Amino acid sequence: MSFSQEQLTSKLNALDETQESIVSASKWLLSQYKEASQVAQCWRQFILKSSTNTRRKLLAIYLANDVIQQSKHKRVGEFGTAFGAIMPEVLGKVYPEFTQELQRKVKRVVDIWRERQVFSDSVFKELYPQLKQSKRPTEPRALPLDIAPEIKRLVEVFAKLTKCQSSTFAAKTRFDTSLEALDPNSVVYLENYKTVQKVGQAAKDSLDKSVSYRKQAIKELQIMLNFQEEQMKQDQSLISEIDQVLISKDPASATSDPLGETDLLPTYEASDGSDSDSDRSIGGEGEPPRKRQSLGTDSNELKRAKTETGTIDEVRTEEYETEAYEPTPAEVAANSSLAVTSSIQDLLSKLAN
CATH class of the missing domain: 1.25.40.90 (Serine Threonine Protein Phosphatase 5, Tetratricopeptide repeat)
Structure with missing residues (x-):
């Protein structure tokens, strides 16, 4: 051989x-x-x-x-x-x-x-x-006392699998040997075949036990895999949370004002402290308040007005009244004629002198 x-x-x-x-x-x-x-x-x-x-x-x-x-x-x-x-x-x-x-x-x-x-x-x-x-x-x-329970279960399964593996190989080898010795021409072929059947069944039983242990090992490994994947997702979430906190506390981000928060602050007009400034509306009850002219645009004119009239409030009042008053066409025509008459009288007075 x-x-x-x-x-x-x-x-x-x-x-x-x-x-x-x-x-x-x-x-x-x-x-x-x-x-x-x-x-x-x-x-x-x-x-x-x-x-x-x-x-x-x-x-x-x-x-x-x-x-x-x-x-x-x-x-x-x-x-x-x-x-x-x-x-x-x-x-x-x-x-x-x-x-x-x-x-x-x-x-x-x-x-x-x-x-x-x-x-x-x-x-x-x-x-x-x-x-x-x-x-x-x-x-x-020995295994450490603080080893994870799932690791202990997995080690136990593999220990059983290793022990079973040796008997499985032995049973399969006995089956192969008895099968080789089986002679169909023998007068005791039927008895020998029954013996081979028993040896084969013993090998199958041993292999079934091995398959069972392997399924158990796969199950334990899948549980460990799923747990580790879940833990990994949690760790990644914590990493993102730490990054966001660091960005929000970063001094460089705070001074650069990336969100444009300064543009959202309200603007205030100068006031003498009286309630009438904040609540005043022109035109009477029921009419919308008339638009105020910004004091910041003509600051030089306001200074001159303050010098001539005495207070900014008086100037502001005159501005409101000027803006609020809208003459009719008839009034416009009358004012024009009065202006012409006044000009003629001034001219005659100068000639007389």
């Missing part, structure tokens, strides 16, 4: 702590001794993936241990050479990730390798220093 990287990955995901599971996968790998280098590289990629949890990484090391020791016993040196070339690098990266208990198990495996000389001395010189670079605390860190 030719080597398949997907099949090796499937077997690594299906491993459990039993000796039977390790030995079964090891026998298959030993049959691939001609592809030992490719097997080792595939094993390396699997164990260094960030998505591979520490439990499955430890099981992969157990599998490599069995393959390396069995190959030495059977005088198949290809696996010792292939795994010896990558083992210092791999353990140097994964060993710090393990808890103290898992580190003790890994170190015990390495000590067995040294006792049985499965690798060369040069490999062990590179290998042991990697086991002294661990900076992992004795116990895994």
Whole structure:
């Protein structure tokens, strides 16, 4: 049977702590001794993936241990050479990730390798220093006490999902294996098919549980997303509010008077303080008040009028009366004749003199 990287990955995901599971996968790998280098590289990629949890990484090391020791016993040196070339690098990266208990198990495996000389001395010189670079605390860190409740729920869901994932891979692998062994020409084909059905149903149940956890995780993530979007809108609203307050309090904006508020201020006329100035209307009750002439336009004339008559009020009164009086045509004609008569009399008087 030719080597398949997907099949090796499937077997690594299906491993459990039993000796039977390790030995079964090891026998298959030993049959691939001609592809030992490719097997080792595939094993390396699997164990260094960030998505591979520490439990499955430890099981992969157990599998490599069995393959390396069995190959030495059977005088198949290809696996010792292939795994010896990558083992210092791999353990140097994964060993710090393990808890103290898992580190003790890994170190015990390495000590067995040294006792049985499965690798060369040069490999062990590179290998042991990697086991002294661990900076992992004795116990895994717990979540902070003040962590948000939605984060706690999400962590719990992902913990369940991770735990379920390993059993799901194992169930699917058992189904694939039993399906491959199913022989339609066998006299017990019907019994074997029923067994495959049971294995398939177990795999489906495990996958259904995984789907349920994933739906729950998506729901929790959507709640967190909606909450963060709402909080972002509130923050943006507060930013706009702060900007408006700063603009309204800006001294430069107040002196420049951008809204033209000075044009809205009322103008006042000069007054002597009497109520008659503010309430006076010309023409009697029922008539609209006549328009006043602005005192500010002819200030020089008012000054001269004040000098001649004595008070500004008198001048203002004369102005109002002059503006208010509108002579009829007959009066205009009479005034014109009187003016002519007066002029003639003045002329005769001057001739007489």
